[in-house]
Amino acid sequence: MNETPSPDVPLLECKDLSISYFTRAGEIPAVIDFNLTVHPGEAVGLVGESGCGKTTVAMAVMRYLGGNGKIVGGSITYRGRDLLSLGAEELRRLRGNEIAMIYQEPMASLNPSMTIGRQLMEVPLYHDNASKREAKDKALSILDAVHLPDPARIMAAYPHQISGGQQQRVIIAMALLSNPQLLLLDEPTTALDVTVEAGIIELVAEIGEKFGTGMLYISHNLGLIRETCDRIVVMYSGEAVESGTINQVFDEPCHPYTHGLFNCIALPTTDKNARPLVPIRGQLPLPHERPEGCNFGPRCDFFEAGRCDQGFVPMRETDVPGQTARCLRWNEIDWAEHAPDRVQSIPTEVGEEVLRIDSLSKYYEVHDRSLSALISGKAVRHVKANEDLSFVAHEGETIAIVGESGCGKSTFAKVLMGLETATSGTLDFEGDDISETEVGDRSAKQIGALQMVFQNPFDTLNPSQTIGSQIVRVLRRFGQADSKGEAQIMMLKLLDTVKLPRDFALRRPRQLSGGQKQRVGIARAFAGEPATVIADEPVSALDVSVAAAVTELLLDIQRRNNSTLLFISHDLSIVRYLADRVIVMYLGQIMEQGTTDEIFNPPYNPYTEALLSAVPVADTNVEKRRIILEGNVPSPLDPPAGCPFSTRCQHRLGEICDTTPPPRQETESGHSILCHIPLDELAKADPVFSFKDTPQAAA
Amino acid sequence: MRALKSFALLRESWVGMAGVFIVAFWIVMAIFAPWIAPFDPLELMQPFAKPGVEWKGGGTFWLGTDSLGRDILSRIIWGSRTVLIYAPLATICAYTVGIMMGLVAGYRLGWWDTILSRISDIVLSFPVLVLYVIVIATIGASGINIVIAITFASAPGIMRIVRGLTLDLRNRDYVAAAQTRGESDWFIMLVEILPNARGPLIVDACLRLGYVVITIGILGFLGLGLPPPDPDWGGMVNESRSLAMAFPHMAVFPCIAISSLILGFNLLADGLREISLRD
Numbered sequence: 001m002n003e004t005p006s007p008d009v010p011l012l013e014c015k016d017l018s019i020s021y022f023t024r025a026g027e028i029p030a031v032i033d034f035n036l037t038v039h040p041g042e043a044v045g046l047v048g049e050s051g052c053g054k055t056t057v058a059m060a061v062m063r064y065l066g067g068n069g070k071i072v073g074g075s076i077t078y079r080g081r082d083l084l085s086l087g088a089e090e091l092r093r094l095r096g097n098e099i100a101m102i103y104q105e106p107m108a109s110l111n112p113s114m115t116i117g118r119q120l121m122e123v124p125l126y127h128d129n130a131s132k133r134e135a136k137d138k139a140l141s142i143l144d145a146v147h148l149p150d151p152a153r154i155m156a157a158y159p160h161q162i163s164g165g166q167q168q169r170v171i172i173a174m175a176l177l178s179n180p181q182l183l184l185l186d187e188p189t190t191a192l193d194v195t196v197e198a199g200i201i202e203l204v205a206e207i208g209e210k211f212g213t214g215m216l217y218i219s220h221n222l223g224l225i226r227e228t229c230d231r232i233v234v235m236y237s238g239e240a241v242e243s244g245t246i247n248q249v250f251d252e253p254c255h256p257y258t259h260g261l262f263n264c265i266a267l268p269t270t271d272k273n274a275r276p277l278v279p280i281r282g283q284l285p286l287p288h289e290r291p292e293g294c295n296f297g298p299r300c301d302f303f304e305a306g307r308c309d310q311g312f313v314p315m316r317e318t319d320v321p322g323q324t325a326r327c328l329r330w331n332e333i334d335w336a337e338h339a340p341d342r343v344q345s346i347p348t349e350v351g352e353e354v355l356r357i358d359s360l361s362k363y364y365e366v367h368d369r370s371l372s373a374l375i376s377g378k379a380v381r382h383v384k385a386n387e388d389l390s391f392v393a394h395e396g397e398t399i400a401i402v403g404e405s406g407c408g409k410s411t412f413a414k415v416l417m418g419l420e421t422a423t424s425g426t427l428d429f430e431g432d433d434i435s436e437t438e439v440g441d442r443s444a445k446q447i448g449a450l451q452m453v454f455q456n457p458f459d460t461l462n463p464s465q466t467i468g469s470q471i472v473r474v475l476r477r478f479g480q481a482d483s484k485g486e487a488q489i490m491m492l493k494l495l496d497t498v499k500l501p502r503d504f505a506l507r508r509p510r511q512l513s514g515g516q517k518q519r520v521g522i523a524r525a526f527a528g529e530p531a532t533v534i535a536d537e538p539v540s541a542l543d544v545s546v547a548a549a550v551t552e553l554l555l556d557i558q559r560r561n562n563s564t565l566l567f568i569s570h571d572l573s574i575v576r577y578l579a580d581r582v583i584v585m586y587l588g589q590i591m592e593q594g595t596t597d598e599i600f601n602p603p604y605n606p607y608t609e610a611l612l613s614a615v616p617v618a619d620t621n622v623e624k625r626r627i628i629l630e631g632n633v634p635s636p637l638d639p640p641a642g643c644p645f646s647t648r649c650q651h652r653l654g655e656i657c658d659t660t661p662p663p664r665q666e667t668e669s670g671h672s673i674l675c676h677i678p679l680d681e682l683a684k685a686d687p688v689f690s691f692k693d694t695p696q697a698a699a
Numbered sequence: 700m701r702a703l704k705s706f707a708l709l710r711e712s713w714v715g716m717a718g719v720f721i722v723a724f725w726i727v728m729a730i731f732a733p734w735i736a737p738f739d740p741l742e743l744m745q746p747f748a749k750p751g752v753e754w755k756g757g758g759t760f761w762l763g764t765d766s767l768g769r770d771i772l773s774r775i776i777w778g779s780r781t782v783l784i785y786a787p788l789a790t791i792c793a794y795t796v797g798i799m800m801g802l803v804a805g806y807r808l809g810w811w812d813t814i815l816s817r818i819s820d821i822v823l824s825f826p827v828l829v830l831y832v833i834v835i836a837t838i839g840a841s842g843i844n845i846v847i848a849i850t851f852a853s854a855p856g857i858m859r860i861v862r863g864l865t866l867d868l869r870n871r872d873y874v875a876a877a878q879t880r881g882e883s884d885w886f887i888m889l890v891e892i893l894p895n896a897r898g899p900l901i902v903d904a905c906l907r908l909g910y911v912v913i914t915i916g917i918l919g920f921l922g923l924g925l926p927p928p929d930p931d932w933g934g935m936v937n938e939s940r941s942l943a944m945a946f947p948h949m950a951v952f953p954c955i956a957i958s959s960l961i962l963g964f965n966l967l968a969d970g971l972r973e974i975s976l977r978d
Contacts, residue, residue: 417879439881447881454872462873464894477880524876 009080011182011214012038012061016074019053019060023068028287030056032238034074035315036216038182043208043215045225045246047261048235049543051284054218057235058184061216062101063091078182096127100175101184105191106167110159116170117155123177138177145210146173146203149631163632165196172203176211183207186218193404194570195629198614201228202628220544222265223573223616226250234258237285237295240315244323250620252335254318254325256300259335264548266577268615269622269689271596272555277577279549283513294328302333350580351395354531354564360425360435362386362408362415366637383636385411387588389425393532398558398565400579400596402572402611406633408588409568413534416566417452418442430531448478448528453535453554457517457542461509467520468505471495471527478528494523498553515546519553526557533558534566539574551578572615576600584608587636587644594671600689603682605673606651612688625688643676651677708974715970718905721963729779736773737761740930744768750948763948765939771949775956778930782960785842786911789849790904793911796854798900801861802888806869816862819855827852831914835923842925845918849911860903864896871895898975905968909961916957932957 019031031053038044046054059065061076063083076083078099086094103109111119120139124130130138136155143151146169159167168188175183185204189197205228208215217229225232226246233243234257242255253259263278282299291297293309300308307328315326363382373379385408393399401409414420416427418439427435429450439447454460462470471491472484481487492502498519509517518538525533538554539547555578558565569575575582575596582599584592584607592605599608613627629648640646646657656676665679666672675682709715728735737758738744745752746768748760762771804815822830834848868874869892877891918924919933932953939949 419875419878439878442881444881447879450879452876452879454876456872459872460876462891462895464897465890474880477882521876528880 010037010077011040011042011079012036012216013077014057014061014074015077017057017060017071017076018073019056019065019069020072021069025288027072029072030069030238030287031060033312033315034235034240036233036240036243038214038216040181040214041208041212042231043205043217043229045229045232046216046218046235047220047222047225047232049220049284049545051237051287052235053238054235055186058101058186058216058218061184062095062099093127096123097178098180099182099184100178100180101186102168102171102175102188104187106164106171107159109171110167112159114158115155116157116159116162120155120170120174120177123174127178139173142173142177143170145176146170147199148173163196164192165199165632168192168196168200169203172200172207176207176213179211180213182214182216184216184218187220188217189224190219190221193633194572194614195404195610196632197224197616198626199628201616202626204228221616222250222261222544222618226618226620227616234261237290238287239295239326241296241327242323242325243315244318244320247620248320248323250618252320254323254330255296255327256302256333257296260299261544262618264545265618266551266573267619267622268573268576268600268612268617269619269691271576272578277548277552279552280545283515284543294326302329304329350397351562353392354395354430355393356426356428357392358390358426358428360386360389360412360415360427361423362411362420363423381637384588384639385636386415386422389590391583391590391593393564393566395531395564396559396562398555398567398578398580400567400569400575400582401585402569402575402582403585404570404611404633406587406636407585408636409585410536411588412585413452413536413566413568416534417450418447444477444479448480449531451525451528451530451533453518453521453525453533453538455537455540457514457521460521461512461517463509465508466505467495467507467509467512471505471520471524474524474527480528490527494527497526497557498523513546514542515550518542518550522550522554522557526561526563529561530563532564532566534568536568537570538567540569540571572612573617584611587634587639589644589674590672591645591675592671592673594667594669598669598671601687602685603673603679604685604688605675605682606649606677607645609685609688610648610650617689621691623690625686625690627688643674653677705974709970712970712973714966715973718963718966718968718970721959722967725779725783725960725963728776729783732776732780736770736776738770738773740769740774740777742769744770747946749946762952763946765935765949766942766946771935771952774930774935775932775953778932778935778953779956779960781842781925781929781931782912782915782957785845785915786908789846789911789915790853790908792846792850793853793907794857794900794904796850797857798861798893800854800858802865802893804858805862805865806884806888806892812862815858819858822852822855827914828917831918831923832921835918840918840923840926845915845924848918849914853907853911857903857907860899861896864899865892868892868895902968902972902975905964905971909964909968912957912961912964 014034014036017031017034018029021028021030034057036044046057048054060071071084078094117139121135124135124138139155140151143154148154148166148169154162154170189200192200201224207213217225219225229246231243231245232249233240234249234255235241236257242249242253242258249258253262260280264280266277280299285291285295291309293311294313297303297308313326313328315324318325318330362385364385366381366383368379368381389412401412403409411420415422418434418437421438422435425435426433429446434442434446468491471494472487475481475487475490481490491505495502495504500516500519535554539550542550551574567579579596581595582593583590584599584605586607592599592608600612610627610629613625617624627650631648634640634647640658642656642658642660643662646652649657653676662674662676664672664674667679673679673682709719744756745754745764746766748764750761750763751759752763753759760770764770800815800819804812830852831848834851835844838844838847874887874891877887915924916933919931920937922937924933925931935953936950939946943950
């Protein structure tokens with residue numbers, strides 16, 4: 001069945017594919033006139049923002065559209081066979097043996113009540129009629145192929161007993177078991193940490209080489225696509241707007257939307273003052289409100305009335321063979337001439353000290369009531385969520401706190417906001433130690449001066465109150481306004497500041513998009529004219545173009561108020577972009593801190609080095625040194641005795657790392673690194689990012 | 700405005716609309732009882748009349764009369780007042796108590812949660828009927844005491860629902876936002892949490908109204924309801940118990956009244972659930 005296919009017959013071909021969903025409101029076209037070819041051994045990336053139809057394409061290939069989805073035009077052929085004419089039994093065989101799909105949420109894809117081994121063995125047992133023994137051997141060898149340590153142990157484990165990254169490797173192993181010719185990956189690493197993501201990406205690339213599997217890689221992350229794929233298809237509002245090889249599209253994009261996307265993403269090589277982000281104005285049209293003519297028309301800088309809004313815009317070949325774009329004016333636009341109005345900003349002046357944190361620690365007690373714990377005298381154990389944090393923040397400064405999940409950055413935010421109290425250490429805010437003052441005991445002025453922007457836009461606003469009343473409440477609470485009328489006026493002004501129409505005051509949160517909700521969140525945080533705002537991953541849940549706009553807004557308001565911004569993030573590109581100083585955390589400790597330049601150049605703390613190299617870069621001019629970390633973040637209940645990073649460190653010296661806590665080495669400029677390796681030794685490392693040619697601003 | 704919108708949505712669910720019609724029918728009956736009822740519900744006329752018998756004093760006993768000669772139709776119409784006053788009143792009281800307990804237990808956690816949960820466990824561990832009998836026997840049978848008994852017996856169940864919803868909602872970012880601006884616990888519970896738990900609570904309230912109608916019927920049947928001679932559906936069934944073999948109409952019609960009202964509330968709850976899932 002798996003004979004080697006001839007390379008000129010494409011593995012997968014979608015031709016003029018149109019897919020619609022049928023709802024009570026009528027037919028909603030989800031994908032229109034979509035073309036795609038995947039050749040054996042080739043990886044094709046499908047990028048686009050949420051709601052652009054990329055997952056629908058994958059579901060259509062799997063023929064899993066659900067009850068209300070229907071393919072209304074075009075064809076999907078798999079190695080010359082028409083997928084649309086296959087019966088249920090043939091489809092089943094095809095899905096099991098030749099096409100496999102990997103989903104976003106690894107935990108949801110595994111059955112929690114079965115061991116990994118049984119789930120893996122099912123595949124050869126049912127699809128290849130293998131014996132139990134053969135199935136087990138096969139499962140063990142495939143777990144080894146996806147580089148899982150100790151396959152025998154993993155086989156006996158239940159899904160919840162292994163980490164998210166390991167779960168995703170198991171899913172990939174399961175997909176590979178049937179030796180598929182075509183692998184569909186739908187945002188396979190979105191739920192994972194960056195260093196874990198880097199490992200999965202490498203694995204996926206290796207699979208493509210080793211097994212010659214064709215891959216369709218769906219993602220919203222342009223950097224990931226660049227690092228994993230050979231060709232790319234960019235989707236916008238149900239249509240493919242541009243396709244070509246990675247180098248073609250990344251170096252010389254033809255479609256204005258693709259250009260816009262590149263202007264929206266921060267690169268780990270530039271910053272806010274040199275290359276401000278340019279958000280795409282407007283919003284993605286709803287499927288039933290698409291404009292006449294070009295879907296991107298209303299948001300495009302090159303829109304020509306009477307031409308771009310007339311009739312259907314077809315996909316066309318450009319000058320470069322293999323590159324196509326859905327734009328009438330692609331050869332009329334001179335991109336070199338076009339300078340998007342980047343607002344060149346002046347770096348903010350760093351003022352007086354606002355916040356001083358000195359050896360702050362936060363431990364949680366965990367009570368173990370088991371008999372063995374009582375006997376060994378370890379009934380109470382401590383989770384060291386924050387250990388010995390020290391840093392200073394000044395007026396007008398942006399400090400990024402970076403780290404992967406579980407590093408203690410959110411706990412720190414809670415202590416700062418007074419939702420938790422510190423175990424030891426001090427937290428001086430405008431002259432008062434507030435480390436042990438809960439929010440209820442803080443003065444209204446202190447509370448108003450220290451506010452927070454939350455991560456999840458869908459969770460940040462109370463769904464049962466209007467936008468206006470929520471902001472008014474904050475204004476009244478912080479004593480910004482004495483009367484209702486005054487508060488009302490200030491609220492409307494705040495809406496102007498975050499660039500929302502005034503009539504949004506009467507709307508409820510569910511009538512707003514994610515980006516708009518996050519703007520309201522920002523308005524709320526800045527209502528009390530805070531001295532310090534802590535933003536916990538404020539844009540990580542937003543689409544690329546929306547995230548750019550929200551980031552710019554946040555920076556703009558910060559500049560205007562001269563507030564200190566503590567920006568918690570796991571995304572080093574955005575950190576490079578907006579931060580003045582960076583703090584890198586791992587397992588509750590600060591591994592490295594310094595100015596942004598110091599962090600992004602040697603000497604590196606080994607963890608920072610690995611973190612940097614894990615960042616996907618959407619720039620073909622940048623070369624990156626690859627460091628793939630082994631293993632997982634240790635449990636904070638049982639951290640290593642010596643250096644917290646010793647279990648995964650690529651520069652591990654030997655026993656000293658495991659047993660002795662490393663010293664904090666500091667340079668004169670204040671750049672500090674927690675490591676046993678001497679600074680001058682660390683300084684010899686090559687930079688993680690380097691330019692291929694002469695550095696030039698992309699796009 | 701919002702109520703109107705909800706009603707517009709409800710119109711799309713025929714189940715919900717059927718519930719609305721049945722409940723509305725009984726509400727109209729209760730409000731206009733003096734004009735709709737053909738006879739005085741307490742007047743003793745012609746005992747043991749079968750349905751459809753004409754009275755010599757004028758008029759027809761459409762549903763017959765009971766052993767004392769009172770018109771059953773009039774008593775059912777007047778009896779709807781009892782049910783429609785005490786059932787919602789008892790439900791509202793039970794909800795007020797249950798919501799308060801549930802919010803405090805679910806939001807404060809710790810000792811508050813332990814104590815309130817244990818109290819509700821103890822109450823819930825009694826068979827409901829035994830509980831009613833104990834409470835009413837202790838404080839006596841009257842309309843207000845029915846409300847107290849029902850509140851006492853159903854608040855713990857409501858508390859559990861509210862507590863569960865609160866446990867989920869208290870971790871939302873908007874609750875954290877309220878905490879970080881120093882709002883009081885009561886503000887957070889009543890403004891940030893409670894309104895967002897209303898969906899499941901409204902559906903549950905409709906179902907519970909149905910149960911309370913049953914309960915009031917049962918209490919009336921056990922002689923723990925309103926003291927005679929006031930018309931009470933459960934009481935009417937009880938009074939005709941020994942005669943039910945010979946004169947089934949005396950028991951059947953009040954039973955139909957009880958069932959139809961319960962059905963109405965349940966259909967309404969189903970309809971509300973349907974629209975709450977759609978949103």
